[in-house]
Amino acid sequence: MNIIVCGGDGFCGWPTALHISNLGNRVIIVDNLSRRKIDGELSTASLTPIGSIRERIDAWHEVSGKHIEFVDLTLGQDYDKFVSLIANERPDAIVHLAEQRAAPYSMKSPAHKRYTVNNNLNATHDILAALVETGVDAHLVHLGTMGVYGYGTNGMKIPEGYLKVSVETPTGPVEQEILYPANPGSIYHMTKTQDALFFHFYAKNDRLRITDLHQGVVWGTQTQETKLDERLVNRFDYDGDYGTVLNRFLMQSAIGHPLTVHGEGGQTRAFIHIQDTVRCIELAIANPPKAGERVNILNQMTETHRVRDLAKMIADMTDAEVVHLPNPRNEAGENDLHVHNDRVLGMGLQPTTLSKGLMEEVSQIAMKFKDRADTSKIISNSYWTKNRKEAAQK
Amino acid sequence: MNIIVCGGDGFCGWPTALHISNLGNRVIIVDNLSRRKIDGELSTASLTPIGSIRERIDAWHEVSGKHIEFVDLTLGQDYDKFVSLIANERPDAIVHLAEQRAAPYSMKSPAHKRYTVNNNLNATHDILAALVETGVDAHLVHLGTMGVYGYGTNGMKIPEGYLKVSVETPTGPVEQEILYPANPGSIYHMTKTQDALFFHFYAKNDRLRITDLHQGVVWGTQTQETKLDERLVNRFDYDGDYGTVLNRFLMQSAIGHPLTVHGEGGQTRAFIHIQDTVRCIELAIANPPKAGERVNILNQMTETHRVRDLAKMIADMTDAEVVHLPNPRNEAGENDLHVHNDRVLGMGLQPTTLSKGLMEEVSQIAMKFKDRADTSKIISNSYWTKNRKEAAQK
Numbered sequence: 001m002n003i004i005v006c007g008g009d010g011f012c013g014w015p016t017a018l019h020i021s022n023l024g025n026r027v028i029i030v031d032n033l034s035r036r037k038i039d040g041e042l043s044t045a046s047l048t049p050i051g052s053i054r055e056r057i058d059a060w061h062e063v064s065g066k067h068i069e070f071v072d073l074t075l076g077q078d079y080d081k082f083v084s085l086i087a088n089e090r091p092d093a094i095v096h097l098a099e100q101r102a103a104p105y106s107m108k109s110p111a112h113k114r115y116t117v118n119n120n121l122n123a124t125h126d127i128l129a130a131l132v133e134t135g136v137d138a139h140l141v142h143l144g145t146m147g148v149y150g151y152g153t154n155g156m157k158i159p160e161g162y163l164k165v166s167v168e169t170p171t172g173p174v175e176q177e178i179l180y181p182a183n184p185g186s187i188y189h190m191t192k193t194q195d196a197l198f199f200h201f202y203a204k205n206d207r208l209r210i211t212d213l214h215q216g217v218v219w220g221t222q223t224q225e226t227k228l229d230e231r232l233v234n235r236f237d238y239d240g241d242y243g244t245v246l247n248r249f250l251m252q253s254a255i256g257h258p259l260t261v262h263g264e265g266g267q268t269r270a271f272i273h274i275q276d277t278v279r280c281i282e283l284a285i286a287n288p289p290k291a292g293e294r295v296n297i298l299n300q301m302t303e304t305h306r307v308r309d310l311a312k313m314i315a316d317m318t319d320a321e322v323v324h325l326p327n328p329r330n331e332a333g334e335n336d337l338h339v340h341n342d343r344v345l346g347m348g349l350q351p352t353t354l355s356k357g358l359m360e361e362v363s364q365i366a367m368k369f370k371d372r373a374d375t376s377k378i379i380s381n382s383y384w385t386k387n388r389k390e391a392a393q394k
Numbered sequence: 395m396n397i398i399v400c401g402g403d404g405f406c407g408w409p410t411a412l413h414i415s416n417l418g419n420r421v422i423i424v425d426n427l428s429r430r431k432i433d434g435e436l437s438t439a440s441l442t443p444i445g446s447i448r449e450r451i452d453a454w455h456e457v458s459g460k461h462i463e464f465v466d467l468t469l470g471q472d473y474d475k476f477v478s479l480i481a482n483e484r485p486d487a488i489v490h491l492a493e494q495r496a497a498p499y500s501m502k503s504p505a506h507k508r509y510t511v512n513n514n515l516n517a518t519h520d521i522l523a524a525l526v527e528t529g530v531d532a533h534l535v536h537l538g539t540m541g542v543y544g545y546g547t548n549g550m551k552i553p554e555g556y557l558k559v560s561v562e563t564p565t566g567p568v569e570q571e572i573l574y575p576a577n578p579g580s581i582y583h584m585t586k587t588q589d590a591l592f593f594h595f596y597a598k599n600d601r602l603r604i605t606d607l608h609q610g611v612v613w614g615t616q617t618q619e620t621k622l623d624e625r626l627v628n629r630f631d632y633d634g635d636y637g638t639v640l641n642r643f644l645m646q647s648a649i650g651h652p653l654t655v656h657g658e659g660g661q662t663r664a665f666i667h668i669q670d671t672v673r674c675i676e677l678a679i680a681n682p683p684k685a686g687e688r689v690n691i692l693n694q695m696t697e698t699h700r701v702r703d704l705a706k707m708i709a710d711m712t713d714a715e716v717v718h719l720p721n722p723r724n725e726a727g728e729n730d731l732h733v734h735n736d737r738v739l740g741m742g743l744q745p746t747t748l749s750k751g752l753m754e755e756v757s758q759i760a761m762k763f764k765d766r767a768d769t770s771k772i773i774s775n776s777y778w779t780k781n782r783k784e785a786a787q788k
Contacts, residue, residue: 083504114473118512122512129504156563156564167557171549173560181573
């Protein structure tokens with residue numbers, strides 16, 4: 001197959017591009033390298049020493065004998081260039097990861113809110129408009145988030161995208177399935193709920209074939225392909241904006257920094273290992289919806305944990321200390337989370353479990369590269385509201 | 395009160411600005427005159443001879459003794475300028491009509507789709523971000539559309555924004571009220587459903603006070619204020635993109651053009667007279683939600699009619715002929731529509747009924763200005779899909 005990976009230089013994008021390439025597909029990465037530019041803005045860097053996009057692609061060719069193409073363009077801006085690419089390449093599938101993906105970054109300032117809204121919404125819409133304009137019947141596979149569901153569900157297990165409800169009508173109750181009512185917890189998550197409406201409309205009006213993967217928090221760094229050569233290493237973020245909770249804990253334990261839990265740590269989150277992310281994307285590509293069908297929504301996660309339990313697990317493993325900081329997020333301190341993920345399991349996903357993969361991460365990544373850490377970047381300084389900020393600074 | 399009207403030069407915005415000014419409020423119009431520029435793009439013009447924004451504002455001062463300020467800026471782009479305005483003026487309310495508002499225009503081409511998405515979403519978000527940044531506690535009153543609900547509701551009466559549903563959980567069914575599941579019929583309508591998610595998030599996270607008015611198709615031209623002087627006349631659109639169905643029929647009958655019904659005309663739509671639009675906005679401003687409350691949603695419409703019934707009503711009144719054209723929209727040919735509008739009625743709206751207002755429109759506007767009509771602009775040439783276009787051209 002001919003597959004375009006938008007955002008193919010990023011944390012999920014790079015291992016996805018390699019995995020899909022390794023399976024024998026032709027892969028084109030579309031990226032504007034914005035994630036690297038944000039590292040510059042925040043004076044942060046991946047804990048792992050990642051090569052330039054050119055170095056990575058050349059190394060992949062050397063290691064595997066396979067070519068990956070790279071096109072430098074900004075989705076949402078360089079529309080005509082993207083249309084030409086689609087028209088010429090006529091991809092079978094487009095994997096869309098070209099969005100600003102950190103909730104704390106999206107809440108840093110008005111400029112960061114505006115950037116996230118403008119970038120994410122116009123990027124998604126450009127892909128859809130280009131597919132309609134060119135008439136190319138590519139399957140669009142989008143990386144969404146579990147965060148579209150919000151938290152707190154009365155003990156109900158979160159379904160896969162659609163919710164069965166009963167509505168009173170003059171002729172009695174009517175059962176229907178609706179798009180799960182969105183309840184985003186940040187500007188970033190909000191853009192993903194708005195993406196869902198783009199997808200709903202284009203699937204209905206233009207019969208585009210679209211899969212939306214509602215992904216949990218990704219942990220881990222390496223996949224089978226990125227491990228093949230040091231120059232292929234994936235990025236590892238540990239800073240207050242882009243570092244996700246579990247990877248942050250791993251790195252903190254490696255450098256002897258206390259594990260920083262926001263609030264009481266009662267937040268329950270869904271998790272998935274990066275190896276399972278790329279496998280799920282492979283499975284999604286292989287199982288497209290039919291033209292005219294509604295958007296195909298899968299929950300891409302494998303386990304749920306409370307943040308304080310994760311901290312304890314790693315503290316027990318590494319003797320790290322646990323400290324509690326004020327929670328910058330405007331959210332409930334405690335929530336339950338039960339999630340259906342039957343469909344990715346049914347397609348054949350064999351989950352990488354925390355219990356199996358954690359120690360490898362600690363020893364192979366966090367310990368190995370700990371001297372590259374800038375400890376001043378660990379603590380989040382993005383607050384959801386003025387009140388949260390003032391509470392944290394007391 | 396101190397009130398900013400974003401989009402105050404447009405079809406709903408201008409009479410709103412005059413009405414609010416006439417009530418004794420200080421009014422500032424924010425507009426980039428985009429609607430006039432689109433007239434240039436489409437080689438169309440209002441049937442009524444509207445003055446420039448300066449001529450209008452000066453005429454209003456002459457007629458009423460009241461001042462309206464005008465600030466030329468593009469929401470979604472000139473963010474810093476807008477923040478300064480809000481910080482200096484500290485408005486009590488902001489009325490937001492600064493969006494591209496024609497469904498056919500939004501479906502003309504990829505460029506029009508992209509413009510509508512980019513303009514509408516960034517404009518709405520800029521207002522919200524500016525309110526949070528400045529800490530100004532203005533009540534935001536947004537003009538939305540009945541079209542967010544979609545059509546076809548199993549005979550159910552459409553509620554005001556929120557739908558009571560029952561969801562099965564492990565401990566039995568749980569009743570909850572959710573944002574009505576969105577089902578937009580065009581790119582334009584889609585942006586309004588995405589606006590609703592902006593509002594949901596900012597009301598929840600930042601306790602902004604927001605009212606969203608889900609408005610029906612507006613008909614009529616003049617209000618009590620725009621009638622006071624010829625130089626205050628409101629715009630009247632009859633072209634295939636911006637002309638709404640009823641005003642198009644009125645103008646067609648005046649010039650002896652057949653009334654053009656799309657498909658069988660079985661589409662049922664909700665309607666409201668422009669006089670009632672400005673009154674509803676007045677009532678919304680006077681009844682803000684409290685900080686921390688969910689978004690306040692009202693259905694701003696007064697009657698529903700099937701398109702073919704409207705055509706017959708006007709044909710009977712004026713001896714016009716009725717013709718049927720292929721429907722450019724991707725929609726069901728027939729739908730019922732029952733709508734709750736208890737809240738605007740409860741606040742004191744006295745509807746202008748079709749039966750009362752129609753003849754005045756025919757004689758005072760359509761007949762009076764019929765010589766300004768360009769009949770080549772009447773037929774819509776925006777098609778929702780390639781198939782619809784091909785069907786129309788056969």
